[in-house]
Amino acid sequence: MSQTAHIPSHRKPRRSASKLALRAGVAGGVLSTIAVAGAAGPANAEPVTETIEMPTLGSLGTDLSSAVAASAEASEQEALDQSLEAQEAAALEKAAKDAKKAKAEADRKAEAERAEKARKEAEAKAEAERAAAEARAEARARASRDAARTQIAATSASNSSDSGSSDSSSSSSSASESTQVASGSAAAIVAFAKAQVGDAYVSGGTGPNSWDCSGLVQAAYRQAGIDLPRISYSQSSMGTSVSLSNLQPGDILYWGSRSGSYHVAIYVGGGKYVGAQNPSTGVVERSLDWDTPSGAVRIL
Incomplete structure (x- = not known):
């Protein structure tokens, strides 16, 4: 072996900084002891030619760099895991x-x-x-x-003369009614009402093919440019009250009281009226005798 040969160092990789410092201190103490022993020995003693390799600053730096890199990688992985967990929580x-x-x-x-x-x-x-x-x-x-x-009928049977007189008067009245002819606004109202005969009765209906009683009256008067209320008792409360013996085409007939009527229709002349009666009959033209009204009002 050459006198300048070095004793190889058996260092374990990645020692901590504290362990490296301890080893350096021990090595320093050994060197100091050898130096003191050499000075105190005999003059003819052979000099010590073997040396001990000490850890260098370069190896210490490498170990520290590796430790820092490993710590940074662990921190980065932890931060990534936390970010993923936060994203999952936000998504949920x-x-x-x-x-x-x-x-x-x-x-x-x-x-x-x-x-x-x-x-x-x-x-x-x-x-x-x-x-x-x-x-x-x-x-x-x-x-x-x-x-x-x-x-x-019972009264007529008990008094035939009065009955004959009444029949004569009635015939005259019927003849008078049959000669009534609507004109002007009344003609438009009557014509519209008659044109709806045969349409269906629907509660709340306002046309064009289904009506209730007040809806038909309101629509008929609209043909003459007259706006009437929608409800029957409001319609019968308008205009002037007239007797059933003095009717004119276009008059409004009502059933019930004038301010509380439950049904209305339009007198069309000839002793007849047109009205939307009920779901069974629909819009019909009937004689006043078929269902005598309670009263009438004149708007025109």
């Missing part, structure tokens, strides 16, 4: 909010559909009740008319 929160919003919208639509269904059912029920009320009122009016006719 957004999905939960979207689901809640969708459910609220579905509940709102369902509630609106239920409300609309309830409204339609209420309207249908109200219409049915109104039609039934009108039918009952018409039945009562007919019963009252029949009772009056029965009483008149």
Whole structure:
């Protein structure tokens, strides 16, 4: 072995800084001891030719750099993991909010559909009740008319002379009525009303092919440029009250009281009227004797 040969160092890789400093201190102490022993030994003693390799600053820097790099990589990985976790949490929160919003919208639509269904059912029920009320009122009016006719027939049978006189008067009245001819605005009203005969009766109907009583009267008067209220009792409250013996074409007939009528129609002359009666008959032309009105008003 050469005198300048070095003893190889058996260092383990990546020692910590504290361990490296400790080793350097131990090595320094050994060198100091050798130096003292050499100075105190005999003059003819052979010099120590073997040396011990000490760790260099370069190797210490390499170990520190590796440790720092490993720590930075670990920190970067941890930061990436935290970022991914934050993104997943945000996505879950957004999905939960979207689901809640969708459910609220579905509940709102369902509630609106239920409300609309309830409204339609209420309207249908109200219409049915109104039609039934009108039918009952018409039945009562007919019963009252029949009772009056029965009483008149009984009176006529007991007094034939009075009956003959009454028949003569009645014939004259009928002849007078048959000669009535509508003109001007009245003609337009009568013509429109007659043109609707055969149309259906629908509660709340305002045409063009289905009507209720006040809807037909309102539309007929509109042909003459006259705007009437929509409701029967409001229509019968307008104009001037006239007797049934002094009717003119275009007069409004009403059943019930003038300010509380439940049915209206249009007198078309000849002892007849046109009205939207009920769902069974629709719009019809009838004789005054078929269902005698309670009264009449004149608008023209």
